[in-house]
Amino acid sequence: MDKLLLSMAISVMMSVALWGQTRISGVVKDASTEKEVYNLSVILVETGEEVKTDRIGYFQFVDVETGTYTVRVSGVGYLTHEQEVVVSNEPRIDLGEMKIVFNPKNEEIGIITLTSDELSADESSSQSAAGLLQSSQDVFASTAAFELGAYWFKVRGYDNKYNDVFFNGVRMNKINNDRVNFGDWGGLNDVTRRPAEQTLGIEPSQYVFGDVGGVTYFDTRPSMMRKGTSLAYSFTNRSYNQRVLATYNTGLMDNGWAFMASGARRWAEEGVIDGTFYDSWAYFFAAEKKFNDRHSIVLSGFGSPTRRSTNSPNTQEVYDLMGKDYNAYWGWQDGEKRSERIRQFHQPLFMLTHHFNISNRTNLITTLGYQFGKDSRSRLDWHTANNPSPTYYRNLPSYYAQLDDANPENVAEITRLWQTDQTVSQIDWTDIYNQNRNRTGAAAYVLAADVNEDQIMTFSTRLQSQIMSNFKLTAGLNYQNTRSEYYREVLDLLGGNYFVNNNAFQDTRYNMDEDENRxxxxxxKYQYNYIINHQRGDAFIQGEYTSTKFDVTLGMKAAYTSVNRDGKYRHEQYLDRSAGKSETYDFVDWGSKLQVLYKLNGRNFFQLNAMYASYAPTVDEIFPNARSNDYTIDNYVAVKRNGAVETLENGNNLKNSKILSTDLSYILRAPRVKGRLTGFYTRFFDEYEKNFGYIDVTDGSGGQENLFGAEYLYNVDKLFFGGEFALEAQLTTTLTLSAVASVGQYTYDNNPTYQRFSDSNFIDGDEGTAGQMVTFGSTSPETAYMENYRLAVGPQQGFSLGLEYRAPQYWWIGATGNYLAANYLDIAPFKRTSSFLTYETASGTQPYPQSSDEALVRSLLEQQELSSEFMLNLNAGKTFRFGKYYMGISANVNNVLDNRDYVTGGFEQIRLGNLPEAMDEGNQSMFGPKYWYDRGRSYFINVFFRF
Structure with a gap:
């Protein structure tokens, strides 16, 4: 009797617990082929619960409480399908067959993934070419991101500046170089996991006109993100060691409100590279109010206060001495490692967005945005003192080896000290403090920061209307007003009394309007201080026509850009062109895009994309030496020829860049095989390039001058063409084979114009035109012979072969072999000018005698191709479900074989500015190319909980 009562009680309690809970199931099929579709995402929008379709297209949700839900089915290459379901008291609801339409336009939509390597790269270096890593369930895009992208491979070789990133219509690309600082939202993976849209290349966007590298658009509405709580912990040996992430989202509540908050921290006391650290926090909040079916407003914001140190590129001589983890930017101070190169930034963005459903066919999205904050990069600065860097050429063994009185024993001793004495091989902070304390006047050394403070106001609106069943119209308007202040400030006097605001090397003052003894x-603030005022407005319109066999999309844009510089210091060398507002430079841009999709049948598709557009130059391109003056390449330039002063006019060279791009794809969607074959062609016209550094040149008497300045190239044409192949084959219900290949050739396509701007060489009032810039090594801007040289954009060829096993019990393991090739060193333009082979004398320009040796010259100017390397990656993971609770663990290991020979990038130093200097073997070692090596085997382990 007791057992019977107990059994009845348990039954009653189970019935009560299960009362009002239902199981929802269905089968998803391709509308054209009637085949079941595997691995699609099925979401209960109101709860955020997500499942995947299995091998027969089946999915199910269990324990669904009473209520009204939206079942959303989506996947790469398919149009999103939604179906409403009402759950009352029934134990099971079978939705039957849900037909989903395949559309290759959606082929590249996916998620954006930011690696720790990308976030740790110093954007001022060539390593910033890592690119915007993209991923999705499309095998090519996901492989380019997670496999090849880990080794600095970039899709089609495009620079980061050609990837547009938007939050609710607010463009995140910076005005100085058009690149994106992904660290502004670093760590907020739960917010950026699924963009509202992500396109590859020149495919049309539903929100903006878009650039040649694609568009990533984020929608920050809480109602569009996963409901519930998510907790995650990660452990890695990359730029940071640990990460914690917490997110809570109420979802859309009955009162029309939705709230979401997310926070993260990533940190490492020391990274895998010696002397580096990482400390980054991140936060996001959003409050959404849905007033009715027509109006909703979202207030959202995010930021990521970050402080991290960077690592140095080095010559091969230094790597041979110290190993491939050597970093020249740190030294010991009071028993702790201290770095001179620290980047610190926090530039939060706040947005107010209105979503207006004008009708069932028309909607309007409008956003007001405001971003502000500070981005600083520190470094040592000195006055009448020696360069404190251990890798300064006078501190290297090769310097002592090439002295006239070189002693092999001295060279051996310097080598020994480098390897045994860290006061030699690292920054000697103790000596720096001692020198400052022993000075009664100005400090010899200070720790300074180059700072950028932004204030950015944005207005964005986009209207989209389904005018007819087969025609959709999209139009948008964006306006952005930016005020950026740039200056250098003293962070630490390092034991000194004060610092000075003058240039000891040139014996000139940085600001004539202040006390000379300040x-x-x-x-x-000191050395430079100026403001850039930048306005950018653009409008676009786009029409999409669909039919049984053809889909055609045509878009056009018009844009206006206005830029001026407002100098706060009156530089002694540029009295009339440094302080006050400069001329305002205005640019008008135009562009058009076309996409034609031909649907041969439900499995075979052909897609053509084409674009032609112009783009205004960035601030860095308009003002080559903005820290000192407001000159552009269109201004008059004073030069010295054989002791006499001449004034030359450069002509109309400051102009818009242009891009012509097209690609053609064949797309296969068979039940067990997915594939894509693409050919692409892109040409850039009238581009700009700039680089800073020291260079040794000959002066008018045949002697040597060591000058610091900006190398500047304009009228640069570049050519990108190649092919992409991707194949994914379902060998069995659990085993998947993937193969990807990208073969490209990216080159300079003409001989651009070269000019150098330097404070080290100027015309003073006694010689002619006061305060005018001069070129050097030439009487005027000259030609750089760079046609057919390869662009330093990372590997131009990438191949990947992967095999993945996914068990029905929700665990997986995969391995991928990757081969990267055709990676080239960045060349120094000045070495490709005629001035590299000649020098000035009283009787005119003369060639160096050695220039007649054609084989010698060719060997010195030959571009270095970096080695091709094989990399093996492994990944594994498992997910668990405990009632309403989910848990998952995953692990990725890159470069399993610990290949340390792979050079991710590098550049020729510009120091060797003439043929005799470049021929010297000692100089070739001291001023040889600088490289970054891959960091070796790396891992990333992640654990998450969701409920």
Missing amino acids: QVMEGD
């Missing part, structure tokens, strides 16, 4: 203290 003492610069910690927190004070």
Whole structure:
């Protein structure tokens, strides 16, 4: 009797627990082929619960409480399908067959993934060419991101500046170089996991006109993101060691409100490279109010206060001495490692967005955005003192080896000290402090920061209307007003009394409007201070026509850009062109896009994309030496020829860049095989390039001058063409084979114009035109013979072969072999000018005698191709479900074989500015190319909980 009562009680309690809970199931099929579709995402929108379709297209949700739900089915290459279901008291609801339409336009939509390597790269270096890593369930895009992208491969070789990133219509690309600082939202993976849209290349966007590298658009509405709580912990040996992430989302509640908050921290006391650290916090919040079916408003914002150190590129001589983890930017201070190169930034963005459903066919999205904050990069600065860098050429063994009185024993001793004495091989902070304390006047050394403070206001609106069943119209308007202040400030006097605001090397003052004896203290600005005022407005319109066999999309844009510089210092060398507002430079841009999709049948598709557009130059391109003056390449330039001063006019060279791009794809969608074959062609016209550094050139008497300045190229044409292949084959219900290949050739396509701007060489009032810039090594801007040289954009060829096993019990394991080739060193343009082979004398320009040796010259100017390398990656993971609770663990290991020979990038130093200097073997070692090596085997382990 007791057992019977107990059994009845348990039954009653189970019935009560299950009362009002239902199981929802269905089968998803391709509308054209009637075949079941595997691995599609099925979401209960109101709860955020997500499942995947299995091998027969089946899915199910269990324990669904009473209520009204939206079942959303989506996947790469398919149009999103939604179906409403009402759950009352029934134990099971079978939705039957749900037909989903395949559309290759959606082929590249996916998620954006930011690696720790990308976030740790110093954007001022060539390593910033890592690119915007993209991923999706499309095998090519996901492989380019997670496999090849880990080794600095970029899809089609495009620079980061050609990837547009938007949050609710607010463009995140910076005005100085058009690149994106992904660290502004670093760590907020739950917010950026699924963009509202992501396109590859020149495919049309539903929100903006878009650039040649594609568009990533984020929608920050809480109602569009997963409901519930998510907790995650990650452990890695990359730029940071640990990460924690927490997110809570109420979802859309009955009162029309939705709230979401997310926070993260990533940190490492020391990264895999010596002397590096990482400390980054991140936050996101959003409040959404849905007033009715027509109006909703979202207030959202995010930021990521970050402080991290960077690592140095080095010559091969230094790597041979110290190993491939060597970093020259740190030294010991009071028993702790201290770095001179620290980047610190926090530039939060706040947005107010209105979503207006004008009708069932028309909607309007409008956003007001405001971003502000500070981005600083520190470094040591000095006045009448020696360069403190251990890799300064006078500190290297090769320097002592090439002295006239070189002693092999001295060279051996310097080599020994480098390898045993860290006061030699690293920054000697103790000596720096001692020198400052022993000075009664200005400090010899300070720790300074180059700072950028932004204030950015944005207005964005986009209207989209399904005018007819087969025609959709999209139009948008964007306006952005940016005020950027740039300056250098003293962070730490390092034991000194004060610093000075003058150039000891040139014996000139940075600001003639201040007291010559002004003492610069910690927190004070010095050396340069100017403001850039930048306005950008653009409008676009796009029409999409669909039919049984053809889909055609045509879009056009018009844009206006206005830029001026407002200098706060009156530089002694540029009295009339440094302080006050400059001329305002205005640019008008146009562009058009076309996409034609031909649907041969439900499995075979052909897609053509084409684009022609112009783009205004960035701030860095308009003002080559903005820290000192407001000159552009269109201004008059004073030069010295054989002791006499001449004034030359460069002509109309400041102009818009242009891009012509097209690609053609064949797309296969068979039940067990997916494939894509693409050919692409892109040409850039009238581009700009700039680089800073020291260079040794000959002066008018045949002697040597060491000058610091900006190398500047304009009228640069570049050519990108190649092919892409991707194949994914379902060998069995659990085993998948993937193969990807990308073969490209990316080159300079003409001989651009070269000019150098330098404070080290100027015309003073006694010689002619006061305060005018001069070129050097030539009487005027000259030709750089760079046609057919390869662009340093990372590997131009990438191949990947992967095999993945996914068990029905929700665990997986995969391995991928990757081969990267055709990676080239970035060349120094000045070495490709005629001035590299000649020098000035009283009787005119003369060639160096050695220039007649054609084989010698060719060997010195030959571009270095970096080695091709094989990399093996492994990944594994498993997910668990405990009632309403989910848990998952995953692990990725890159470069399993610990290949340390792979050079991710590098550049020729510009120091060797003439043929005799470049021929010297000692110089070739001291001023040889600088490289970054891959960091070796790396891992990333992640654990998450969701409920």
